[in-house]
Amino acid sequence: MSKIFVDACFGKETPYTPVWMMRQAGRYLPEYMEVRKRAGNFLNLCHAPDMAAEVTIQPLDIVGVDAAILFSDILVVPNEMGMKLDFIKGEGPVFDKPIASEEDLNELIGGEEAASKLTYVYDTIKLLRKQLDERGDDKALIGFTGAPWTLATYMIEGQGTKTYNICKKMMYSNPDLLHKILHKVTEVVKLYMEKQIQAGIDVVQIFDSWAAAIEPSRYNEFSWSYMVEIADYLKAKYPHIPIIMFPKGIPAFLDQVYGNFDVFGVDWSTPMALAKEKLGDRYVLQGNMEPCRLYSKEQTTACVEAIQNIMGGKRHIFNLGHGILPDVPVENAQHFVRECQRVSKKA
Numbered sequence: 001m002s003k004i005f006v007d008a009c010f011g012k013e014t015p016y017t018p019v020w021m022m023r024q025a026g027r028y029l030p031e032y033m034e035v036r037k038r039a040g041n042f043l044n045l046c047h048a049p050d051m052a053a054e055v056t057i058q059p060l061d062i063v064g065v066d067a068a069i070l071f072s073d074i075l076v077v078p079n080e081m082g083m084k085l086d087f088i089k090g091e092g093p094v095f096d097k098p099i100a101s102e103e104d105l106n107e108l109i110g111g112e113e114a115a116s117k118l119t120y121v122y123d124t125i126k127l128l129r130k131q132l133d134e135r136g137d138d139k140a141l142i143g144f145t146g147a148p149w150t151l152a153t154y155m156i157e158g159q160g161t162k163t164y165n166i167c168k169k170m171m172y173s174n175p176d177l178l179h180k181i182l183h184k185v186t187e188v189v190k191l192y193m194e195k196q197i198q199a200g201i202d203v204v205q206i207f208d209s210w211a212a213a214i215e216p217s218r219y220n221e222f223s224w225s226y227m228v229e230i231a232d233y234l235k236a237k238y239p240h241i242p243i244i245m246f247p248k249g250i251p252a253f254l255d256q257v258y259g260n261f262d263v264f265g266v267d268w269s270t271p272m273a274l275a276k277e278k279l280g281d282r283y284v285l286q287g288n289m290e291p292c293r294l295y296s297k298e299q300t301t302a303c304v305e306a307i308q309n310i311m312g313g314k315r316h317i318f319n320l321g322h323g324i325l326p327d328v329p330v331e332n333a334q335h336f337v338r339e340c341q342r343v344s345k346k347a
Ligand SMILES: Cc1c2[nH]c(c1CCC(=O)O)Cc1[nH]c(c(CCC(=O)O)c1C)Cc1[nH]c(c(CCC(=O)O)c1C)Cc1[nH]c(c(C)c1CCC(=O)O)C2
Pocket: 021, 022, 023, 024, 025, 026, 027, 036, 042, 069, 070, 071, 072, 073, 074, 075, 087, 092, 093, 144, 146, 160, 207, 209, 323
């Protein structure tokens, strides 16, 4: 029996439009905070399959979403390529030795050797597969990766950035080195996602959170083409696994979107009607409520109804247009999920 969420990714008719939320396993849930405290810190939590599986399942039971997203982080990949990673309170992720030269890049572990080190991720997936199958409740499991560009921004800047000046200096003054970094990351990510599929995920999502940092005329060269390369690799071997592409904040690139994938994740800055006009015939669309609407139940309902009016319950998956924030009341997240299911339920 196929899952409603997987059917929806392939554009099939479903009894209602499925819904999940980016960053749905996280700090807005007191139950998550309790497990994180037990783990000691965030990276320990990512490395402990039993606790990572526990927080992956939490939003299914507490908020009622239709899919679970593997609990991990996009930055475990560069971490296992050999870059020391810390999550510093108030600052976010920090790599202690960013890549500044070809020598730095050559020191990093690549390909199969790097992908094989992420055993704790595959172990979490295997555990989740077993737990979800035992529940027998039709919830899908989404695996994920960061897009090579988004991963490279952290690997080159060493941390989050507002200006991206270090990686953009490389883009315009040493593009060959940037391409070498992107290529090496892409080779690891292909195998990483393949191993996630073999461990039991139902769906792949590729997060390009920092897509908007690239000017539209260069976006394909430095990011999208690498995401398409990963999708091509996976589709050739695993055509039954849907692929969701989520490039955040690129409305100017919509006319140029191409590739062998199933779902286009629409971020909250892109009008859903525009995405539907440009891409709705070729791809299922996911999204796209502005996450801050969750602070108001009325504004949430109004937005869910507006999105439903545009999409009409066809070729659509409900989601936020980016991640849920830590101070959103749980009952408002529950309200969002209930409203998506209410407005889209077919008689
Ligand atoms: C850019 C990015 C990262 N990580 C991720 C992205 C892409 C998605 C997006 O655009 O939001 C992806 C991610 N990170 C996390 C998940 C888990 C699954 C889920 O979505 O519920 C997923 C899918 C857990 C996490 N990843 C992180 C947390 C917070 C850690 C904690 O304090 O518990 C969680 C739950 C840490 C993290 N990880 C990252 C940052 C910038 C931070 C610090 C900012 C913050 O604290 O929110 C990098």
